[in-house]
Amino acid sequence: xxxxxxxxxxxxxxxxxxxxxxxxxxxxxxxxxxxxxxxxxxxxxxxxxxxxxxxxxxxxxxxxxxxxxxxxxxxxxxxxxxxxxxxxxxxxxxxxxxxxxxxxxxxxxxxxxxxxxxxxxxxxxxxxxxxxxxxxxxxxxxxxxxxxxxxxxxxxxxxxxxxxxxxxxxxxxxxxxxxxxxxxxxxxxxxxxxxxxxxxxxxxxxxxxxxxxxxxxxxxxxxxxxxxxxxxxxxxxxxxxxxxxxxxxxxxxxxxxxxxxxxxxxxxxxxxxxxxxxxxxxxxxxxxxxxxxxxxxxxxxxxxxxxxxxxxxxxxxxxxxxxxxxxxxxxxxxxxxxxxxxxxxxx
Ligand code: PLP
Numbered sequence: 001x002x003x004x005x006x007x008x009x010x011x012x013x014x015x016x017x018x019x020x021x022x023x024x025x026x027x028x029x030x031x032x033x034x035x036x037x038x039x040x041x042x043x044x045x046x047x048x049x050x051x052x053x054x055x056x057x058x059x060x061x062x063x064x065x066x067x068x069x070x071x072x073x074x075x076x077x078x079x080x081x082x083x084x085x086x087x088x089x090x091x092x093x094x095x096x097x098x099x100x101x102x103x104x105x106x107x108x109x110x111x112x113x114x115x116x117x118x119x120x121x122x123x124x125x126x127x128x129x130x131x132x133x134x135x136x137x138x139x140x141x142x143x144x145x146x147x148x149x150x151x152x153x154x155x156x157x158x159x160x161x162x163x164x165x166x167x168x169x170x171x172x173x174x175x176x177x178x179x180x181x182x183x184x185x186x187x188x189x190x191x192x193x194x195x196x197x198x199x200x201x202x203x204x205x206x207x208x209x210x211x212x213x214x215x216x217x218x219x220x221x222x223x224x225x226x227x228x229x230x231x232x233x234x235x236x237x238x239x240x241x242x243x244x245x246x247x248x249x250x251x252x253x254x255x256x257x258x259x260x261x262x263x264x265x266x267x268x269x270x271x272x273x274x275x276x277x278x279x280x281x282x283x284x285x286x287x288x289x290x291x292x293x294x295x296x297x298x299x300x301x302x303x304x305x306x307x308x309x310x311x312x313x314x315x316x317x318x319x320x321x322x323x324x325x326x327x328x329x330x331x332x333x334x335x336x337x338x339x340x341x342x343x344x345x346x347x
Contacts (some may be wrong), residue, residue: 005107006150007078009316017314019335019342021092021328024180024292026152027335028263029213033206034253038217041248053239059254060065060221064193069226073239075246077179077207077220080133081105081236084142084203084222088173093141098127101322102150104175114141125152125286125294129164129196147190148180151318151327153288159188165195165202173228174202180219180290182211183264201225209289211260213251217246267291277340281347305345311342 012024053073061068073079081104089095089109096107099118106116117135122128127149148155168174176192184190192204203224208214219242222232271288278285278295285295297304301317301324308315318325328339
């Protein structure tokens with residue numbers, strides 16, 4: 001049997017925890033305006049959500065400077081990651097990913113006969129773009145770039161990634177998963193949507209699950225060239241599987257950039273606190289560009305997780321090249337304090 005994916009491990013965790021720091025969720029959202037829009041939408045939820053999907057796509061198109069035909073929406077980015085796996089690794093083609101990186105798309109690809117080519121990260125835990133490019137061959141169906149990368153929370157240099165997209169998209173499909181891009185200081189400047197506008201045949205995936213706090217509401221989208229969007233439609237309904245409540249909430253949330261800035265501020269406060277706890281206990285960490293932090297453990301990862309869960313603190317453990325690591329999602333300050341108290345007992 002194959003290893004459980006990041007998502008499957010999170011799904012198996014207990015629901016009631018003092019600190020839920022295991023699935024890179026964002027407890028600071030959704031915003032009050034989004035919640036109100038959702039409550040208001042309930043009254044009209046006997047109607048099909050036709051107009052709402054078009055409205056959201058039109059708002060995204062306007063903000064990003066793309067056409068509506070460049071966008072497909074779905075209930076989270078997961079179904080679009082899966083659709084991409086089916087589109088581009090069918091018949092034994094391979095997907096090239098970093099190692100470790102977000103494992104959902106390549107695991108799904110393997111379940112349907114695709115191949116998974118893993119390329120180790122650089123010594124500073126970033127995706128090794130040169131090594132990934134060097135792996136592209138006649139059997140490559142796609143390259144999957146998770147930026148910022150999960151679970152390391154590192155980013156690659158924007159100019160370097162743009163040049164990579166320019167070159168590699170001429171040989172194979174390039175899929176950029178930007179689930180955590182909203183946590184960067186300049187998301188639009190760091191996004192590869194610019195490369196789509198420049199004509200590259202690449203795919204950018206986005207989600208409302210992270211900075212918008214919509215993980216349970218389920219909303220994500222892909223931006224790509226119109227012909228690529230058409231390929232996705234073999235496996236995706238373009239919004240007809242999203243509830244009117246979620247769509248109405250997302251339309252409200254998308255306009256509230258001030259609330260997002262506030263969320264980012266709270267996330268960074270909790271993150272700074274976590275850094276200080278780790279330093280005080282004599283631990284290092286990988287500086288994070290997202291809402292989670294990886295740090296090397298000084299004990300067995302499974303034992304560490306078990307001890308933390310016993311104290312009602314949910315975290316994730318990883319083993320990379322024989323070294324045990326912990327990934328902590330950034331939560332509310334009370335959750336970070338619960339982590340700190342449990343960590344002091346164990347470490
Ligand atoms: N991509 C990355 C890198 C993720 O970490 C996650 C979830 O943790 C997803 C995609 C899936 O998110 P969703 O289906 O909620 O949009």
